[in-house]
Every structure is written in structure tokens, then in C-alpha cells.
Amino acid sequence: MAEWIIRGGSVAGPRGVEFADVAIEAGKILAVGRDLNITAERTIDASDLLVLPGIVDVHTHPVYLDDLESLPITAAHGGITTVIHFAYAKPGDGLMDTIHRFREEAEAVSILDFGLHGGLFDPAHQSHEIPLAIDVGVTSHKMFMTYAKLGWMTDDYQLMRTLDILGRVGGMGMVHAENGLATDYLEDKTNAAGEDPLDVFVATRPAILEAEAIHRAIAMAQVAGCSLYIPHMTAQLGLEVLGRARALGYRVFAETCPQYLTLTEAALREQGPLVKIGPPLRSESDRLALWQGLATGLLDTIASDHAAKAKTRDDDFFAAAFGSPQAETMLPLAYHGGVGGNRLSLKRLVQVMCENPARIFGLYPQKGVIQPGSDADLVLFDPHANVQITQAAQHSNASYTAYEGMSVCGAPVLSMQRGEILLENGEVHTDSRRGRFLRTKCGNATIADLKSRQ
Template sequence: MSLVLKGGNVFIENEFKKVDIFIKDGKIEKLTNSEPLHNEKVVNVEGKYVIPSCIDPHVHIYKGKEDYLSASKAALCGGYTTIFLMPFGNGDSATSLKIYEKKKLSAKNELLIDFSIHAGATAINQLEIKELAENGVLTFKIFLPFSSHDFPTPENEYELIDVLNSISRVGGLALIHAENRVAIESFRKKFIMEGKTQPLDFMNSRPVLAEVEAVTNTILFANLTNCPIYFVHISTGTACEIINYAKQQNKTVFAETCPQYLVLNEEIYQEKGSLARVIPPIRSKEQQEKLWAHLINGTIDTIGTDHCPMPIREKSRNIFYSNNGIPGLETALSLLLNQVNQNKLSFERVIQLMSTNPAKIFGLFPNKGIIRKGSQADLCIIDMNKSAKISIDELYTKGEFTLYEGFKVKGVPIMTLFKGKIMMEDGFPGKINVIKNKTEYLKIKFDPKKLVN
């Protein structure tokens, strides 16, 4: 049976228009306010806003800490119908085609929504990069701060240039965690030796300089190797100044930030202690204000959540020894919509950051990231007048805490459609309808000539 979303304010061609959306076979069939109804199921969305559902380019799912079903529910509750999984795993990071295919099969069998996976690029897997690319994998995460046995990262500038060269040769996109390894390891040792191991010391041990230096050098090396780059979870406004300059020079450089860097500041370390450990760390109010300026002016291209739930037992050690990660899929959109209601950000910019731009960068547009005839009916219904109080007790994630506990937000997703099926309703937090709805693995069609702006 066809479905009609009737009477909503629909985001079409960069503005909201009051039209009805006719959905058939998982696609948007037509957009009109004059079509007579026949046997369609009608959902009244009068007074609500209809936007393309969110796309999260940055999600971690670790076995025993989150599973694909709980992550799917969290995503749907938060207005997401597409997620990109990071390559890291429990000792089996996706740095080869064999491991990549294993992760892909598991995700496809268990997720309720569409997905893709970023592969890992290390100091020793250049041959695997070529094989992955030959099989349609074109996005590669480079982790600069430290190595693990299954993810040996570039030890120096020469190794980084080699990795960027390998990605460039296959026509790929390098995703960069930008923190200078030598700087943060040196500061870490110094702080621990001096007994400076309080939560706020952790922020200071990974200084702004470490991100700025890594961003600057990576842009230089990317220019040298002609490799497009995408900086994940940029946390400082100062690093954005370098990125903005590179964009002005017409370099293919993208930047992502996360809600934790936009709505939290150094005060969270006093309130939450080691629970607040994420990398890069949450920054000062001064850096946060600079980051906001670059979010508004267009330097930042996307909002990722860096969703990475961790059990409290792994977060309750001293912050220098505890695990990184917080949940974010369910709360990200509401946190940003709350900023819209506070007149800090436009609704249109939120849609661009959380749906349209990720769709364009990763080659999913116009099937996703836009509401138009023929596009996939992945939609999110927003009530901008509805308020909610965030509580871990009401979230679907297996995470045991949220840094936003008690936060009051105004503007929430109340319904999420995936391929025309209502998968979440009565939000926030929402009732999930568990429907296996042809989850697809998405091959990224990265093309630098067809990108943002």
C-alpha cells in the first residue's frame, strides 16, 4: 500500500514548502498538495517539519559494548537511516578485504538500516588498499595518535606520505584523525610523571597545538600526493582556520565535527570526570566559540556523532587510563535542533550538515540527502515545539551513561521512515518498529568533481 505524509512543511530545494509526500515501493513518488487520495495510508504531519533523514559518517560498534540491533534502534530514534562504520574492531580492524567482507556480512545481517564501512589505512597495508579499492572500497581511515597491533599507524611523515599516495592512486578519500602523536605521547608522560592526572589535565595533555599541527601537516602532504582528505571530529576552532585557508585554495578538504565539541566544554570534566574522556578531548569555551563560527561560515561540512558506547567499568578508571567513547546517535539531532530554537543555527544548515553534505561527499546523493521525486523515502519528521529531557534510561543504546543526562532540548524527531516504512514513531525517545526492510551495504562513489558546494 502507498503512504502519504499529509500537510507537513517539507524541505525541498533548500526551503520548506507545505506539500504532501506520496511514497510507493520505498521511493518518493510525487510531491504535491492537489492530488486526490485513493487507497493510500495517510499520516497527518500538519504543523511538523519533514526533512531527509540523517546520515552519520562516523560510528563505532564494538562487540560486547553495542550491537547492530541496538545501534539501529538508537539511530532510528535519532533520525538516522544511514550510518558509516569505522574500521576498528576487537582485534580485527578492517585493513584487509577478508576482514572487511566479514564485517560487511555481519552488519548486513543484523542492521535495520543502510550502512557502509570505512576501511583502515595503515603503515603496512598498501597492497590491501589496492585490493579493497578494486572491490569498491574508497574511504580509508588513518589514525595518527597511536598504534595497536592490528592497526599500525604511520610512525613518521614519510610513512604518512606513502599511505596518502596509496589512497590517491586508487582514487580514494583519506579520513584523518588529526592529533600529533609525538606531542600527545610526550605530554602524557610529562603529566603522569608530575602527578597531573585529574580530568582537566587530560584535556591539557592533548593540547590544541597537537590538532593544529596534524591538520597543517596532513594538508601539506595531501597536496603533495594529490589525495583528497576528510578530517574526522575536528575539535578546535584554530584547526578550522587552517582548513578554511586550504578550502580557499581550492583543495579537496572536508571537515567533520561532533555535538560534544559544540555543546560541551571543559566544565564537563569537573561534572563527569573520566566518563567525559573522548579523543580529541572536549575543549575550552574559547575554542568552542571559534568552532561555532566555522560551523556557521561553512568550514565544517558534516556533523558526525563518533558514537562509541563504553561500559562504565571501562570509563571509571583514572582518565589517563580509561577508555575513549560516548554514545551519540540518539541525541545528536535533538541537540542541534535545540540550537536552532535558540537562534544559534539555521534549520537549513542542520539539514545540510547532517544529511545533504554527507550524501554528496560519499556519493549517495540524490538517492539520499534530499527530498525529491525518485529519491529513497528516508525521512525524518520533526516537532520543533516538542521538548524532551535526555535520560540514559530512555535511550536504546547499550551505553550505560550519556554526558547529556538531564539536558532539556526543544525540537525532536518524532518519526523516522526508512524506505517508506515507519520505523520509529512517537519520539522522543520513540517506539521502534523492528522491520527487516532490505538493509543495503552502500558502495561509496567518491568523485571529487561532484562534491559539496
């Protein structure tokens, strides 16, 4: 006898979408099939619903308004069941101290299972700890090629050195790819000329300087023999660079985010600082190119880049922080724009939001798939629900959503993590703190492997 059986849903399994039942026992998926002849303690009727693997969001920042406790709660309301947070080691912080601190705190307060990426602000004094981080299951490490004025930028010497270390120990490099010194110059020039920062924001961070940094990072990773993951790709020009690297067989994975798939630079006029994000929102043709990139397999993942910052529409644009709350709205927006907009099949949506993130970071098949033996992490999604997105209905601590008033078709109605109900009737069960630390393992997935499953 199983603990749960979910009957009659359209199940997005590894081979595609089919009507099936899902039986769950001891936190794992026991069986998947049509009209399963299994009795269960409890039954969930999933007719008219989609049964998806829990969403694996590999790009979250739990160090702002939403922290290690509250970020997983807003994420869970959006159908996310696994997160990989960036553990930011600021200058003066040790990498391992930072990783231990994030892990201990998250184990105490997180409702979601979580992994960690290292985030190196000062690789000259932190990269030597990378082999130790790999040993404890933190195998992907990010550096900034931008934000020089903020003191966050890694120069090419330290980037090359760190990718070299990562390559030797089987880790994965990650970069925020924008040319930091060039964008700082452009910003200084426009400030000196007294131009409105809102007017020139995108022009001081043009797509070609993002594409240049992507190319530079790919080149260095290739020299180092290191695999690379590029978060938050935004532009057609970046996709062209990525396409060339893929054609050459380089091991480069790439992500985009719901904000770049949904909004364009036109939103800056309407929302000002609320949509100040880096890299910036771009043109409509870039937005459409990103959907195309997901459909063709050039882009591998959608992740949220959730970074809830305190700001209002009326703040000084130049002084306002980069970042926005994104986790809770990610699945509805991606479903609405992708499947609803006939840009992605449901199978492909599940690949880019569940399977590929789990594969790239070595969590597959424990996470990211509905098949016997996998963790019973599921989201039941109503594709017919019409929902208007409002800040009032969100659970982030941010005072706004970038999608206020937008209507989308599709909403998560129930989720489970390891066979226990997480989201139900719009509420997330937060009573038991039960997130577990997940060791990542970058190095198993290959581009060819991801492509062959499309």
C-alpha cells in the same frame, strides 16, 4: 495510487523549507508538492511537524558496547536512517577480510542501510589492499595520527604512502588528526610528575597539536593529489588551518560532532571519564567557533563519532577508554543548539546532517534529500517537543549519556527507511532485518559544489 502520502508538513527539500505533501511508492519518493492530487493507501498527517531527509551519520564505531546490530537501533531512535561505520582492521587483520566480515555481519543484523569506511591500524601491511576495497565500494580510509602508545598510530611515511595510493585510485583519506608522539610525551611528563590525569588531560592534548596534525595531513594529501576528510574537528585553531587550505582550493572536507558543539572542557570536572574523548572537549570560544564554521560553510558535516564504551564516573580517569554514545541524541542536540539557538537555519542543518554527508561519500541523491526518485528515507520532527535527555530513555547499551538531565526542544517522532516505518511512537521496528550495504563513491563532490548550495 501511492503507498503513502505525508500531508501538510514543513518539508526541508533541496531548495529550502516549504509546506508540501510527500508521496511515496515502492520505497522511493514519488512526488513532492503542495496539495498533491494523489491518492494513497495510507496517509500521515504531518501538520506542525518538520519533514526532513533521514539523517546520514557517517561516523560510527560498531565495535564496542553497541555493535552492528544494536548501534543502528539506538541511532534509529534519534532519526538516523543511514550510517557509515568504520571497519577497523587491527594489526594482523587483512583489510578486505575485515570489510567482508563487517559487511556480511551487518547485512544479517542491521536495521539501517550502511556503508563502510576502512580503518587501517597497520597501513604498512594493509594499504596494498585499498584498490580492492575501492572496487567493492569502500572508498574512504582512516588512519590515526595519534594514539602512539596504544600502537594505533600511522607514521608520516605510511600516511604519505597510503594517501598516495588513495590519490591514484580515487579514494579519500581520513585522519584522526592529533600529534601522537608529542601528546604521548606530554602525558608521560605529567604522569611522572604525579599530576592528576583529569587535571592535565586537555593540556596534554592541546588544540595547537590538533591543528598541527590537520595541517600536516592536508599538506600530504595535497602532495598526493588525494581528497581528505577530517573527522571530529574541535577547535578554532584547526578551523584556521582548514580555512587556509580551502582558500587555496584544496579538496578537504571537515566534520564536527554534537559533543564539541554542546559541551566544553568544564564537563570533565562534572563527568570525568564519561566525557573522556579524543580529541578532547575544548573551550567555550572553540564551541562557538564550530557553530560559526558550520554556518559559514567551512565545516561540512555533523556526525556522531558514536563509540559506546563501558565506563563510570568513578573509574580511574587515565585507564578509562576514549569515546561516548552520541548517535541517538545527535539530531535533537543539533536542532536545539543550531536552529533553536539561531546559529543555523533549518536548511543549513539539513545540509550538514543529510545532504553533505551523502554528497561527500557519493550516496546522493539516493540518500540525503527529499526529491522524486530518492529513497523514501524521512524523519518527521516535532520542533515543539520538550524533551529531557536521560540515560533511562536511551537505547544505547552504554550505562550513561553525557547529556543527563539536559532539556532540549525538538524530537524525532517518526522515521521511514525506503518507505517502511522505522521509528513510530518512540519505538523502533526491529522485526525485519533489512539494512542494505551501500557502496560509497568519494570523488564526485567538490567544495565549490557544496558551497554553491548554501
